[in-house]
Amino acid sequence: xxxxxxxxxxxxxxxxxxxxxxxxxxxxxxxxxxxxxxxxxxxxxxxxxxxxxxxxxxxxxxxxxxxxxxxxxxxxxxxxxxxxxxxxxxxxxxxxxxxxxxxxxxxxxxxxxxxxxxxxxxxxxxxxxxxxxxxxxxxxxxxxxxxxxxxxxxxxxxxxxxxxxxxxxxxxxxxxxxxxxxxxxxxxxxxxxxxxxxxxxxxxxxxxxxxxxxxxxxxxxxxxxxxxxxxxxxxxxxxxxxxxxxxxxxxxxxxxxxxxxxxxxxxxxxxxxxxxxxxxxxxxxxxxxxxxxxxxxxxxxxxxxxxxxxxxxxxxxxxxxxxxxxxxxxxxxxxxxxxxxxxxxxxxxxxxxxxxxxxxxxxx
Numbered sequence: 001x002x003x004x005x006x007x008x009x010x011x012x013x014x015x016x017x018x019x020x021x022x023x024x025x026x027x028x029x030x031x032x033x034x035x036x037x038x039x040x041x042x043x044x045x046x047x048x049x050x051x052x053x054x055x056x057x058x059x060x061x062x063x064x065x066x067x068x069x070x071x072x073x074x075x076x077x078x079x080x081x082x083x084x085x086x087x088x089x090x091x092x093x094x095x096x097x098x099x100x101x102x103x104x105x106x107x108x109x110x111x112x113x114x115x116x117x118x119x120x121x122x123x124x125x126x127x128x129x130x131x132x133x134x135x136x137x138x139x140x141x142x143x144x145x146x147x148x149x150x151x152x153x154x155x156x157x158x159x160x161x162x163x164x165x166x167x168x169x170x171x172x173x174x175x176x177x178x179x180x181x182x183x184x185x186x187x188x189x190x191x192x193x194x195x196x197x198x199x200x201x202x203x204x205x206x207x208x209x210x211x212x213x214x215x216x217x218x219x220x221x222x223x224x225x226x227x228x229x230x231x232x233x234x235x236x237x238x239x240x241x242x243x244x245x246x247x248x249x250x251x252x253x254x255x256x257x258x259x260x261x262x263x264x265x266x267x268x269x270x271x272x273x274x275x276x277x278x279x280x281x282x283x284x285x286x287x288x289x290x291x292x293x294x295x296x297x298x299x300x301x302x303x304x305x306x307x308x309x310x311x312x313x314x315x316x317x318x319x320x321x322x323x324x325x326x327x328x329x330x331x332x333x334x335x336x337x338x339x340x341x342x343x344x345x346x347x348x349x350x351x352x353x354x355x356x357x358x359x360x361x362x363x364x
Contacts, residue, residue, distance in 0.1 A: 002063060010057065019291065025129055026051065085120075268286040
């Protein structure tokens with residue numbers, strides 16, 4: 001069963017979020033991002049391919065029977081370098097670009113078994129996603145001057161291991177430790193049989209999780225793997241549109257209103273300020289390119305850089321995007337930050353002042 005951790009979903013951070021990567025990649029239209037802030041899932045339509053898990057920037061989606069994090073460590077220890085839907089993954093699309101790069105630089109060679117893709121019922125979205133991941137990883141490996149190689153081959157892998165008998169399966173399942181799991185499986189099957197969209201809502205535990213800045217496991221794995229590879233002779237700059245999982249930010253200092261929204265909603269803490277709210281700093285190491293900071297910025301002051309330097313993979317640096325002057329509001333006497341030297345009112349009082357002038361027809 002596919003599970004959604006609402007407290008990690010970037011859509012739960014703001015109604016302005018436009019993230020719909022899971023909906024776009026789903027081959028059976030089992031995931032719908034509609035009027036409800038959180039994605040709705042039709043479990044009867046879901047085929048557990050995991051493609052949505054692979055593209056989710058914050059790891060809010062996961063499969064009960066497949067953990068990308070656990071798989072990574074098992075795969076690294078394994079002598080094999082083949083990724084196949086008939087061998088070790090529900091679908092190669094279930095692995096993120098970060099996982100693939102990490103495995104590639106440590107394994108030196110990866111083989112994607114594409115032999116079953118053309119006849120696969122979910123190939124409409126999953127195969128293009130696998131190919132897109134392959135192109136992105138190959139592009140970045142070249143920019144990193146890393147000799148790791150990824151190959152797309154029609155292997156049509158077949159599992160030759162002996163399948164256990166039905167009787168052995170039954171006896172193995174019939175023990176006290178598995179009772180809870182069997183009950184959960186039964187409940188899942190009932191939910192699958194409903195054939196309707198199941199809406200998700202935020203619970204108290206989710207709200208508590210929202211307040212925390214959480215770094216996805218795949219990012220931790222990525223930077224742990226990068227530390228084990230040789231630093232390139234020079235740091236190359238790549239086309240930022242070809243990088244799906246991180247970014248560089250630019251700030252229009254004249255357009256920024258110091259509203260604080262961008263760094264308050266950032267799920268990983270890539271955007272931060274200080275106790276006085278006197279600046280906005282950006283750490284590319286933590287950016288997951290969920291775009292929520294752009295979605296909530298009313299004046300579109302924060303934008304994506306068109307270039308990305310792979311130096312951030314090896315020597316990440318925190319960049320100051322903008323600094324503000326800290327003042328005391330003439331109206332309410334509260335402390336506020338501003339990038340306008342002549343501004344004397346805080347944002348709230350400025351709005352109230354403008355509304356009062358509009359009401360009484362006062363022109364400046």
